[in-house]
Amino acid sequence: xxxxxxxxxxxVASNPVPESQTNQAWxxxxxxQAARGGPLHERLTAALREAIRTRRIAAGDxxxxxxxxxxxxxxxRWAVTEAFSQLIAEGYLEARTGSGTRVRWSGDDGPASxxxxxxxxxxxxxxxxxxxxxxxxRAFPRRAWANAVQSQVGAVAFTELGHPLPEGHPxxxxxxxxxxxxxxxxxxxxxxxxxxxxxxxxxxxxxxxLAAEGITAIGCEEPGWTRLRTVIRSAGLETVxxxxxxxxxxxxxxxxxxxxxxxxxxxxxxxxxxxxxxxERRAALLRWARETDxxxxxxxxxxxxRYDRRPIGTLQGMDPARVVLLKSLSKTLSPALxxxxxxxxxxxxxxxxxxxxxxxxVLDQLAFAGMLQAGDYDRHLRRLRQxxxxxxxxxxxxxxxxxxxxxxxxxxxxxxxxxxxPDQVDSADVMTAAVSLRLADLRGYHATDDPAANGLVLxxxxxxxxxxxxxVRALRDALRSAGLx
Amino acid sequence: xxxxxxxxxxxVASNPVPESQTNQAWxxxxxxQAARGGPLHERLTAALREAIRTRRIAAGDxxxxxxxxxxxxxxxRWAVTEAFSQLIAEGYLEARTGSGTRVRWSGDDGPASxxxxxxxxxxxxxxxxxxxxxxxxRAFPRRAWANAVQSQVGAVAFTELGHPLPEGHPxxxxxxxxxxxxxxxxxxxxxxxxxxxxxxxxxxxxxxxLAAEGITAIGCEEPGWTRLRTVIRSAGLETVxxxxxxxxxxxxxxxxxxxxxxxxxxxxxxxxxxxxxxxERRAALLRWARETDxxxxxxxxxxxxRYDRRPIGTLQGMDPARVVLLKSLSKTLSPALxxxxxxxxxxxxxxxxxxxxxxxxVLDQLAFAGMLQAGDYDRHLRRLRQxxxxxxxxxxxxxxxxxxxxxxxxxxxxxxxxxxxPDQVDSADVMTAAVSLRLADLRGYHATDDPAANGLVLxxxxxxxxxxxxxVRALRDALRSAGLx
Numbered sequence: 001x002x003x004x005x006x007x008x009x010x011x012v013a014s015n016p017v018p019e020s021q022t023n024q025a026w027x028x029x030x031x032x033q034a035a036r037g038g039p040l041h042e043r044l045t046a047a048l049r050e051a052i053r054t055r056r057i058a059a060g061d062x063x064x065x066x067x068x069x070x071x072x073x074x075x076x077r078w079a080v081t082e083a084f085s086q087l088i089a090e091g092y093l094e095a096r097t098g099s100g101t102r103v104r105w106s107g108d109d110g111p112a113s114x115x116x117x118x119x120x121x122x123x124x125x126x127x128x129x130x131x132x133x134x135x136x137x138r139a140f141p142r143r144a145w146a147n148a149v150q151s152q153v154g155a156v157a158f159t160e161l162g163h164p165l166p167e168g169h170p171x172x173x174x175x176x177x178x179x180x181x182x183x184x185x186x187x188x189x190x191x192x193x194x195x196x197x198x199x200x201x202x203x204x205x206x207x208x209x210l211a212a213e214g215i216t217a218i219g220c221e222e223p224g225w226t227r228l229r230t231v232i233r234s235a236g237l238e239t240v241x242x243x244x245x246x247x248x249x250x251x252x253x254x255x256x257x258x259x260x261x262x263x264x265x266x267x268x269x270x271x272x273x274x275x276x277x278x279x280e281r282r283a284a285l286l287r288w289a290r291e292t293d294x295x296x297x298x299x300x301x302x303x304x305x306r307y308d309r310r311p312i313g314t315l316q317g318m319d320p321a322r323v324v325l326l327k328s329l330s331k332t333l334s335p336a337l338x339x340x341x342x343x344x345x346x347x348x349x350x351x352x353x354x355x356x357x358x359x360x361x362v363l364d365q366l367a368f369a370g371m372l373q374a375g376d377y378d379r380h381l382r383r384l385r386q387x388x389x390x391x392x393x394x395x396x397x398x399x400x401x402x403x404x405x406x407x408x409x410x411x412x413x414x415x416x417x418x419x420x421x422p423d424q425v426d427s428a429d430v431m432t433a434a435v436s437l438r439l440a441d442l443r444g445y446h447a448t449d450d451p452a453a454n455g456l457v458l459x460x461x462x463x464x465x466x467x468x469x470x471x472v473r474a475l476r477d478a479l480r481s482a483g484l485x
Numbered sequence: 486x487x488x489x490x491x492x493x494x495x496x497v498a499s500n501p502v503p504e505s506q507t508n509q510a511w512x513x514x515x516x517x518q519a520a521r522g523g524p525l526h527e528r529l530t531a532a533l534r535e536a537i538r539t540r541r542i543a544a545g546d547x548x549x550x551x552x553x554x555x556x557x558x559x560x561x562r563w564a565v566t567e568a569f570s571q572l573i574a575e576g577y578l579e580a581r582t583g584s585g586t587r588v589r590w591s592g593d594d595g596p597a598s599x600x601x602x603x604x605x606x607x608x609x610x611x612x613x614x615x616x617x618x619x620x621x622x623r624a625f626p627r628r629a630w631a632n633a634v635q636s637q638v639g640a641v642a643f644t645e646l647g648h649p650l651p652e653g654h655p656x657x658x659x660x661x662x663x664x665x666x667x668x669x670x671x672x673x674x675x676x677x678x679x680x681x682x683x684x685x686x687x688x689x690x691x692x693x694x695l696a697a698e699g700i701t702a703i704g705c706e707e708p709g710w711t712r713l714r715t716v717i718r719s720a721g722l723e724t725v726x727x728x729x730x731x732x733x734x735x736x737x738x739x740x741x742x743x744x745x746x747x748x749x750x751x752x753x754x755x756x757x758x759x760x761x762x763x764x765e766r767r768a769a770l771l772r773w774a775r776e777t778d779x780x781x782x783x784x785x786x787x788x789x790x791r792y793d794r795r796p797i798g799t800l801q802g803m804d805p806a807r808v809v810l811l812k813s814l815s816k817t818l819s820p821a822l823x824x825x826x827x828x829x830x831x832x833x834x835x836x837x838x839x840x841x842x843x844x845x846x847v848l849d850q851l852a853f854a855g856m857l858q859a860g861d862y863d864r865h866l867r868r869l870r871q872x873x874x875x876x877x878x879x880x881x882x883x884x885x886x887x888x889x890x891x892x893x894x895x896x897x898x899x900x901x902x903x904x905x906x907p908d909q910v911d912s913a914d915v916m917t918a919a920v921s922l923r924l925a926d927l928r929g930y931h932a933t934d935d936p937a938a939n940g941l942v943l944x945x946x947x948x949x950x951x952x953x954x955x956x957v958r959a960l961r962d963a964l965r966s967a968g969l970x
Contacts, residue, residue: 085794089794090798094765104765137643138643142638146635149634153630153634154631160821162622164823198843276574279573279575280589309570310530317534318538318590336649336847337848338846360846361824363822363849
């Protein structure tokens with residue numbers, strides 16, 4: 001083929017054609033497609049197309065008659081006419097009776113103007129990941145997941161591979177209903193469960209639902225997960241910071257915001273402070289929701305991991321009509337799975353149904369349903385809880401050893417803690433000094449400045465157990481660079 | 486346990502407490518949790534919580550002192566205090582020194598007011614699915630998919646199970662780049678590929694991008710897929726119907742809409758008419774896009790399935806700077822997979838990056854990447870193409886046999902065709918008469934009334950081969966009921 005393709009170059013050189021570029025045009029055919037397999041007419045089509053696109057053959061150029069080209073290529077005329085007619089159909093060539101076949105395409109600058117954007121410079125990931133947000137990725141239950149998928153792919157009826165239900169597969173919604181009742185003391189039926197891809201996705205959809213009923217603002221814990229505040233504002237709603245203290249959200253402060261009718265809370269383990277919403281405040285918050293005809297959005301992100309007691313049951317179970325429960329597998333399995341859910345009373349579920357989002361892929365939903373049903377998810381949580389408990393103990397011990405003057409808090413549950421910094425060490429300086437560590441500044445979670453909020457939020461979900469000591473020593477080095485004595 | 490729980494009932498009856506309901510309250514404990522396993526203190530906690538929620542124990546009621554209750558239950562005092570303290574933390578109970586433990590919770594109507602919405606009445610699916618939109622679900626390559634997932638789950642680095650890149654996994658984007666170049670003659674780099682969950686999702690996101698650059702309307706083929714028009718309008722943009730004819734979109738009509746700068750087209754196989762956008766119109770459309778500083782959204786939904794020739798290459802490849810290519814696996818594998826992609830020039834990709842959506846779950850992306858790499862996807866398409874070709878032939882033959890006076894069109898490609906109806910048979914009447922068939926009315930795809938558009942759009946992707954004859958006969962019956970002679 002290489003020899004025959006170069007014949008095209010010779011052909012053009014020996015058969016002068018009006019346009020100047022044509023005699024160089026055919027050299028390219030030598031390279032393009034020569035090595036690739038496939039039928040000749042396809043290779044020729046691709047070669048011609050490429051030559052046209054890269055302007056080796058210019059707009060208006062005349063191609064040799066198919067008979068001549070075939071003879072010079074040593075191939076059938078059919079192959080040439082196939083190539084021509086494909087490119088005619090695609091618009092690269094046009095054939096006019098009596099005028100032969102010309103290049104029609106005179107595209108833009110085309111690929112040449114499509115300068116590939118410069119890829120972001122490669123940055124080596126920090127050696128120690130102490131930022132909150134990830135579970136133990138090494139502990140992802142690969143075999144259980146693969147088996148669950150395998151089993152579901154084999155068993156699923158073909159009718160379930162059609163248009164997916166946007167609210168999620170009924171079987172998973174039923175299993176979640178039972179699971180949530182049992183493990184989170186949530187009260188719901190399958191009709192009130194909506195599958196989504198993440199808590200971010202859930203909040204985005206709920207903002208639309210809230211807006212449809214005239215709710216224009218959501219009270220957010222201060223400090224709180226910044227990402228959700230951003231999502232809320234992108235959705236056109238206001239975020240109103242509500243202070244927290246050692247007993248969680250200061251519910252009495254809600255009285256200072258008479259028009260407020262929605263709050264977003266993390267009552268089982270406040271993020272990032274780690275406090276538990278005190279019992280009397282739980283009751284007060286629900287009372288507030290009833291009195292304002294409002295709603296409480298309960299982000300149940302890591303309640304399963306409690307080390308001092310049984311997990312705290314949801315607010316939702318105490319008042320299903322006033323609480324929307326949000327959850328994803330992001331902190332318990334992996335954020336890469338893209339599975340989350342919303343449990344909402346009919347009032348809000350109706351809006352979610354009216355503006356449906358996209359549920360996770362059906363086979364993934366069914367795989368997770370299989371894990372739920374087989375008890376694999378519970379087993380996984382139990383295993384993780386033990387692992388995190390040990391890691392927390394190790395981390396706290398290392399911190400006490402290496403940084404005896406610093407206080408940690410929020411350690412009773414979850415996979416993050418708060419490290420308070422002394423006045424002479426500013427968290428911003430630590431962030432700058434920490435090159436081998438991924439860290440999170442407590443201030444980053446504040447919507448409004450709070451000078452007292454001088455600390456770091458350390459995540460230990462994805463911190464390898466053997467690395468705990470070295471990570472703490474690296475942290476100490478960073479702290480010392482930032483002024484710690 | 487049953488015996489001891491009933492002891493609580495006796496206990497209450499024999500130890501009068503102020504509130505009237507209390508003596509009945511404890512009967513419930515007999516049923517609840519008796520059969521369920523788990524430690525006693527958990528069963529007791531659940532039983533008490535349920536009793537409180539269902540108001541068998543009312544707000545303000547006093548519980549027996551833990552010592553007494555333990556004695557009567559024949560269990561340790563610890564189990565009782567555990568149960569009490571869990572419910573105190575959750576807010577159901579409160580403990581005041583000297584006053585004992587009372588029920589604090591006085592929730593709303595609670596679960597009783599959460600009337601489960603009446604489930605939609607079960608409707609038997611029609612016997613024959615002749616509606617367009619689904620590929621052959623029976624042909625979903627289960628083993629290949631399961632193997633691909635298994636293989637990826639085993640091989641994936643744990644670091645890839647963290648926060649997913651919203652634009653999609655780089656490996657899949659690279660493989661798609663090569664695949665699209667090879668099979669669709671698209672021209673792109675991985676940076677210009679964005680993963681999404683469906684073409685609907687893609688259009689929704691693109692509307693946001695277009696609006697950011699002041700584009701307020703999208704020209705849509707008339708007739709065209711209604712769903713996308715709905716999505717566009719929900720996103721706040723206008724849809725402008727542009728007529729089609731036997732050569733596809735009437736590109737010259739674009740001159741009647743001077744402000745228009747975006748069109749949505751199905752050039753390889755117009756949906757629903759099935760026509761191919763003529764070559765001169767392809768060039769004209771791209772010229773229009775350049776002249777208006779506009780964009781062409783190319784929905785490449787079923788181009789792989791062509792029976793008369795090689796698939797038509799994309800418009801995108803002719804002018805990557807002016808065309809956004811949209812695609813999902815909905816028509817080639819399954820809509821339940823939730824995998825689609827957008828190929829867009831930097832101008833629009835930048836907006837997509839600024840307002841990221843959610844990519845499909847990472848493991849699914851990697852599984853599909855594996856299938857692409859192994860050639861399994863190409864093999865599947867080849868197999869399907871042959872299957873659809875045969876089914877098309879069988880369907881068209883049956884239609885000619887049973888309905889010799891009716892014309893079909895759009896049969897050269899894809900998995901649907903148009904059946905024109907004679908004047909005396911109105912498509913609306915056929916839709917009413919067709920009880921055993923799922924059908925689609927051609928008029929349903931028109932944005933504006935067109936009396937000449939009297940026909941049905943028949944999908945054969947998901948029609949079982951053995952059912953073709955019976956489906957056509959059922960169709961004929963429906964047509965006769967609607968007046969066909």
